[in-house]
Amino acid sequence: MPSNKLHQAKVLLHRPAGRGYYRLVLLAPGLAAAAAPGHFVMLRVSANLDPLLARPFGISSVLSKRSIELYYRVAGRGTTLLTTVDPGQTLDLLGPLGNGFPVPDKAATPLLVAGGSGFPPLLYFAARYGKQARLFVGSRDKECLPPAAVMKDLRSRTKAVHYATEDGSRGTCGFVTDSLAAYLVSPMGGEKPVIYACGPHAMLASVSRLAEDHSIPCYVSMEERMACGLGVCMGCSVSMKAGGYKRVCKEGPVFDSREIAWGRVPLRGGR
Amino acid sequence: MPAVISFLRSYLLTFGLFAMAMKMKIHPDLSVNFAGIKLKNPVLTASGTFGYGEEFADIIDLNKLGGIIVKGISLKPIKGNPPPRIWETPSGMLNAIGLENPGVDVFLRDKLPFLRNYDTAVLVNIFGYSLEEYVGVAERLDGVPGVAGLEVNISCPNVKAGGIVFGTDLKAAFDLLSAVRKATRMPVIAKLSPNVTDITAFAKVARDAGCDGLSLINTLLGMAIDIRSRTPRLANRTGGLSGPAIRPVAVRMVWQAAQAVDLPIIGMGGIMTHEDALEFILAGASAVAVGTANFVNPRATLDIIAGMETFLTQEGIGSVKELVGQVSVA
Numbered sequence: 001m002p003s004n005k006l007h008q009a010k011v012l013l014h015r016p017a018g019r020g021y022y023r024l025v026l027l028a029p030g031l032a033a034a035a036a037p038g039h040f041v042m043l044r045v046s047a048n049l050d051p052l053l054a055r056p057f058g059i060s061s062v063l064s065k066r067s068i069e070l071y072y073r074v075a076g077r078g079t080t081l082l083t084t085v086d087p088g089q090t091l092d093l094l095g096p097l098g099n100g101f102p103v104p105d106k107a108a109t110p111l112l113v114a115g116g117s118g119f120p121p122l123l124y125f126a127a128r129y130g131k132q133a134r135l136f137v138g139s140r141d142k143e144c145l146p147p148a149a150v151m152k153d154l155r156s157r158t159k160a161v162h163y164a165t166e167d168g169s170r171g172t173c174g175f176v177t178d179s180l181a182a183y184l185v186s187p188m189g190g191e192k193p194v195i196y197a198c199g200p201h202a203m204l205a206s207v208s209r210l211a212e213d214h215s216i217p218c219y220v221s222m223e224e225r226m227a228c229g230l231g232v233c234m235g236c237s238v239s240m241k242a243g244g245y246k247r248v249c250k251e252g253p254v255f256d257s258r259e260i261a262w263g264r265v266p267l268r269g270g271r
Numbered sequence: 272m273p274a275v276i277s278f279l280r281s282y283l284l285t286f287g288l289f290a291m292a293m294k295m296k297i298h299p300d301l302s303v304n305f306a307g308i309k310l311k312n313p314v315l316t317a318s319g320t321f322g323y324g325e326e327f328a329d330i331i332d333l334n335k336l337g338g339i340i341v342k343g344i345s346l347k348p349i350k351g352n353p354p355p356r357i358w359e360t361p362s363g364m365l366n367a368i369g370l371e372n373p374g375v376d377v378f379l380r381d382k383l384p385f386l387r388n389y390d391t392a393v394l395v396n397i398f399g400y401s402l403e404e405y406v407g408v409a410e411r412l413d414g415v416p417g418v419a420g421l422e423v424n425i426s427c428p429n430v431k432a433g434g435i436v437f438g439t440d441l442k443a444a445f446d447l448l449s450a451v452r453k454a455t456r457m458p459v460i461a462k463l464s465p466n467v468t469d470i471t472a473f474a475k476v477a478r479d480a481g482c483d484g485l486s487l488i489n490t491l492l493g494m495a496i497d498i499r500s501r502t503p504r505l506a507n508r509t510g511g512l513s514g515p516a517i518r519p520v521a522v523r524m525v526w527q528a529a530q531a532v533d534l535p536i537i538g539m540g541g542i543m544t545h546e547d548a549l550e551f552i553l554a555g556a557s558a559v560a561v562g563t564a565n566f567v568n569p570r571a572t573l574d575i576i577a578g579m580e581t582f583l584t585q586e587g588i589g590s591v592k593e594l595v596g597q598v599s600v601a
Contacts, residue, residue: 006330006569044567049515049543050362052567092568227357227364228566232322232342234368235357244350245371250326266355266506 007031009043009093011085012067017147020073021117022083029066031095035059037125038100038221038254041068042229044092045082053227055079056249058198059096060120060150061127071150073117097229098253101196101219104129109191111136111183112158113207115176115199119146121221122198123154130157134183134193138164138176138203145170177206184214195219197257202267208257218257224248239264299583300590301576303337305535305558306458306483308392308419310337313591314548314576317539317562318343318396318422318462319368323382324389330569335576338392340486340537340560341382343424345399346407348374358495358504363514363541364563365493367507370398375411387417394460398424402447409454420457422537423448423482426464426489438464438489441476448480460537462486463528465517470524471531478532485528486537486560488521514563515541522554529555529596543571545578555596 009026017023031041042054055078061069072079085091101121104110110133112122119137123146126133135158139145142165146154155161163171164179172179176199187193195218197207204220211218226236231250239261240246246255301312315338316327323341324333333339351371358365373381378395386393395418399405405423412418425447426438437447444461452459461477463470465488477485490511495504503509521540529536538556541563542548548559564571583591 051359052362052514052563053359053364054567094569225355225357225359227359227366227563228569230322230326230566230569232320232326233357233366233566234319234351234371235366237351237354237356237371239353245354264353 005030005034005094007093007095008090011087011089011091014085014087017071017149019143019145019147021071021147022074023147024070024072024082024085025063025067026070026091026093027067028093031093032062032066032068035062035068035096036100037128038098038121039096040098040121040229040253041070041093041095042097042226043070043082045078045085047092051078051081054092054094054229055082056223056226056229058121058124058221058253060123062124071117071120071123071147075117094229098249099251101125101221101254104132104194105192107192108132108194109134109159109187111180111193111195113176113180113195113197113199113203114146115139115197115203118197118199118221118223119150119154122196123150125196126154126157131159133158135161136164136176136180136183137161138179139166141165141167142170175206176203177210180207181210184210184216195257197221198223200267201265204257205262205265205267208260208262211257219254220257220260221253222248222255222260223253298589299580300592301337301580301583303557303592305537306420306460308338308394308458310392310558312337312576312579313552313558314572314579315340315392315394315537315558315560316565316572317560318424320562320565323378324386325382327565327569331573333389333391335573336391337558337576338394338419339386340394340396340422341378341386342372343370343396343398344372344375344378344408345370345397346375346404346411348372348377353506355504355506358510360493360495360512360514361516363512363516365495365505365510365512366490367505367510369507375408379411379415383415383417392419393417394420394422396422396424396462397451402450405447406450406454409451413455413457418457420460420483421451421455422460422462422486423451424462424489426462426466438473439467441472444473445476445480448477448482452481458483460484460486462489464489465520465524465540466492470527474528474532474534478534482534484535484537485532486539487528488517488524488540491517491520513541515543515547517541518547518550522550525551525556526554526598542575543567545575545582548575548579549582549594552591552594553596553598555598557592557595
């Protein structure tokens, strides 16, 4: 169950994971016990006032029910400062927050679609429900894929991994949505696919369109800038087809992709 | 013999001071009476940073708060602005939420009953897109049990037709606040915009219109630009700046307003700690509101209350009221 609990989390492990990512393990027993795939946390990267706000991170794993694992890529001032945190330090941590991925039906084949740095919640998902899952992972080139250790983990926890790189250095040449589209044209015999996607908005919009074309259920984990993670700042709202907005932190981050008014979602960055 | 007397004297002196300190520890009085509203301490939550209390009830004991100023309520539901709605800035943030809220009817039906379970003062922040809408909300809330007073937002920078239009025009502000004053028997607190040249002129207008108190400051109008896409960071183009970055501006305006009028003031703008809160009180605020800090540290309000109590004890100050407006400017 998500909860608004505030934790003083001790840093157990913090080191570069390769390909520009860091792996951070935080001791937070109460949080770890309540977490589920798709949940996120708000982490304050320092006690200073600049940068001011906590950062949202998707949980990538729960280790021995007492600690959580996060992967992050150094992308700005907050994550740059975070790299200087040493094991033994404590950080303010809020969570687990939001609504996670729906538990897949036993007969279903989860298609995990990861773009950019969107793999962490899907890594957690794969650890829980990966046996029947196929992973579709995409990036600009093979050096921008998730860290090697993560890929190894994902390969061992899923039925198959479908790679796509824009320069063709690994797997299909093109976007992750191209390899997904190729699969959807003729799914393996009898598979009933359900999509679980996390990545840049542009990718999620394309995945959502594919799901609709093939009448497949599709759940997307949305990323939006947020100040509080609690549902009060109203900063992380996304446009809904039915009109109005929903908060990524409270009603999300996982949404049924059909709910979202993709035409009104700001597209940040590439795929 | 003199050595014994000297020893006894210093012993008694030390013991006496200790006893006095103990007495203070039991007694530092944080309560204030703000415009007729009894607050158990001077720390409130600023509108728009605390929702309607529910989200924080799991984290902190709402009973410990001096009061809760709820997110702005209008006559009809408001959908708010398109995203992106927020952008972080040095020691602060810009927001352009657009006063998204469920409307006064849903507030009364679904939100207020929850707040009635707590022993804390509930102030309702109200706004509208016309004078009639402000009056309409004020009338609907008049005499409603569980509502201690109204904070009238004449200062939101993020809605085109309402808010700041009233907050930056003296005549419009006077007409609006006078109309709201007539529409309710409850304490009326005017929330002023800092986006004016002379804050004291608006403080006087609020007084002349019959308001019981002032809230200041609302956010400062700001803008941030993405230099690569050459577009504003916020879909609304501009937004309201909040957080510690604006605190010196807010302290200055509270001080100026306190010099100009006799109305009690809720001071706010970037308060993160009890030291920050005490700055506002010394500048002339009778109470303070904690805003953006709630996003950063959901326990900020309680930390501030505890810190204030410790400070009063250490300084031997019996009541927080003794500090209001006590900045020395000789």
